[in-house]
Amino acid sequence: xxxxxxxxxxxxxxxxxxxxxxxxxxxxxxxxxxxxxxxxxxxxxxxxxxxxxxxxxxxxxxxxxxxxxxxxxxxxxxxxxxxxxxxxxxxxxxxxxxxxxxxxxxxxxxx
Amino acid sequence: xxxxxxxxxxxxxxxxxxxxxxxxxxxxxxxxxxxxxxxxxxxxxxxxxxxxxxxxxxxxxxxxxxxxxxxxxxxxxxxxxxxxxxxxxxxxxxxxxxxxxxxxxxxxxxxxxxxxxxxxxxxxxxxxxxxxxxxxxxxxxxxxxxxxxxxxxxxxxxxxxxxxxxxxxxxxxxxxxxxxxxxxxxxxxxxxxxxxxxxxxxxxxxxxxxxxxxxxxxxxxxxxxxxxxxxxxxxxxxxxxxxxxxxxxxxxxxxxxxxxxxxxxxxxxxxxxxxxxxxxxxxxxxxxxxxxxxxxxxxxxxxxxxxxxxxxxxxxxxxxxxxxxxxxxxxxxxxxxxxxxxxxxxxxxx
Numbered sequence: 001x002x003x004x005x006x007x008x009x010x011x012x013x014x015x016x017x018x019x020x021x022x023x024x025x026x027x028x029x030x031x032x033x034x035x036x037x038x039x040x041x042x043x044x045x046x047x048x049x050x051x052x053x054x055x056x057x058x059x060x061x062x063x064x065x066x067x068x069x070x071x072x073x074x075x076x077x078x079x080x081x082x083x084x085x086x087x088x089x090x091x092x093x094x095x096x097x098x099x100x101x102x103x104x105x106x107x108x109x110x111x
Numbered sequence: 112x113x114x115x116x117x118x119x120x121x122x123x124x125x126x127x128x129x130x131x132x133x134x135x136x137x138x139x140x141x142x143x144x145x146x147x148x149x150x151x152x153x154x155x156x157x158x159x160x161x162x163x164x165x166x167x168x169x170x171x172x173x174x175x176x177x178x179x180x181x182x183x184x185x186x187x188x189x190x191x192x193x194x195x196x197x198x199x200x201x202x203x204x205x206x207x208x209x210x211x212x213x214x215x216x217x218x219x220x221x222x223x224x225x226x227x228x229x230x231x232x233x234x235x236x237x238x239x240x241x242x243x244x245x246x247x248x249x250x251x252x253x254x255x256x257x258x259x260x261x262x263x264x265x266x267x268x269x270x271x272x273x274x275x276x277x278x279x280x281x282x283x284x285x286x287x288x289x290x291x292x293x294x295x296x297x298x299x300x301x302x303x304x305x306x307x308x309x310x311x312x313x314x315x316x317x318x319x320x321x322x323x324x325x326x327x328x329x330x331x332x333x334x335x336x337x338x339x340x341x342x343x344x345x346x347x348x349x350x351x352x353x354x355x356x357x358x359x360x361x362x363x364x365x366x367x368x369x370x371x372x373x374x375x376x377x378x379x380x381x382x383x384x385x386x387x388x389x390x391x392x393x394x395x396x397x398x399x400x401x402x403x404x405x406x407x408x409x410x411x412x413x414x415x416x417x418x419x420x421x422x423x424x425x426x427x428x429x430x431x432x433x434x435x436x437x438x439x440x441x442x443x444x445x446x447x448x449x450x451x452x453x454x455x456x457x458x459x460x461x
Contacts, residue, residue: 012378044332072321072328074336076278 388453
């Protein structure tokens with residue numbers, strides 16, 4: 001039997017983290033639940049943000065969870081892919097903008 | 112066009128096989144609690160009827176569509192339709208029932224050759240809310256159906272129609288190629304005679320079923336998205352949207368197993384279990400009558416051939432008082448009606 005670090009069925013066990021640290025676990029889930037409630041942003045918008053961040057964090061559990069969450073909310077696959085591109089653009093932009101630091105260093109060191 | 116499970120001789124056309132699947136595996140080895148055990152936790156076992164409010168009559172399994180998720184396993188190859196004799200027995204019951212809602216369903220109920228006669232007769236009984244579940248495309252399937260919107264209006268029928276999404280791709284994937292365009296045209300025809308329009312008194316509601324192995328989201332949010340998109344794109348209006356969970360039976364069960372989503376889906380249903388939804392689950396206020404006159408706790412039990420646990424099992428021997436004393440038959444498919452905000456033919460219940 002092949003073993004991997006990630007098991008999709010582990011997502012169902014997420015709630016069990018409270019068993020080894022009840023107070024902190026409960027505080028986390030209370031906070032988490034509150035974050036995703038309707039607010040200045042709609043729950044739908046938050047779901048798309050979560051999906052994009054799930055990808056930049058490369059969290060397979062979060063990707064599964066927020067893909068399903070999006071489908072449940074009637075979010076289309078085109079909307080989901082655009083959200084992921086936003087994440088990808090920021091991720092690549094964040095890499096590339098450090099190029100300025102490299103340029104600064106080169107300019108400082110070279111005669 | 113695809114065929115029904117029955118026409119394909121699929122194993123799951125056998126209801127005993129479906130019930131075996133729903134009772135074995137993760138429910139047999141204790142991984143997940145059975146529905147009976149779950150409702151025992153909150154002292155809601157056995158499930159008993161409350162006041163009868165809705166008579167739901169299935170006029171037959173014949174349909175012009177073969178939807179991927181259909182719990183009826185309906186389609187053009189299904190020939191089971193209600194006879195005038197059984198319709199007359201239903202009319203006798205409708206005249207004396209305490210129920211305030213009559214709900215005609217199918218298949219496509221309009222395909223029953225005696226549909227119009229039955230609606231005309233039933234509308235004389237003074238039922239408060241008279242629903243016909245129309246799949247929309249039937250209105251565009253043949254010229255003889257083009258006047259259905261006028262016919263519905265004449266008899267003040269409340270039209271409830273399926274629409275899984277406001278986009279063509281998602282709708283056609285679930286309900287068949289071309290269904291979206293025909294449904295849009297049919298909705299426009301219903302709007303033209305006044306359905307869904309403010310002040311018309313003609314009620315047009317849509318039913319949303321998820322097009323895949325996931326649960327419906329918030330009903331109010333989906334209704335708002337549907338209203339915005341259908342109005343902006345097609346100038347269509349409607350009254351309410353009912354978000355209905357797909358129950359793991361028949362063609363949807365077949366899909367869940369084939370796509371290896373069955374266990375995850377059952378986990379999702381059990382995790383979303385809501386005891387508040389059990390309180391108002393539709394089998395507590397509904398009776399379902401099949402095309403051949405048998406009585407069931409709900410349309411889903413009808414499709415699993417689980418007849419009411421009562422001495423009275425057929426419309427010919429109908430006795431409302433006796434029927435109200437029965438226990439409701441349950442199995443693991445019932446989790447579909449108690450997940451989240453609950454699910455019924457009238458949408459959420461909790």
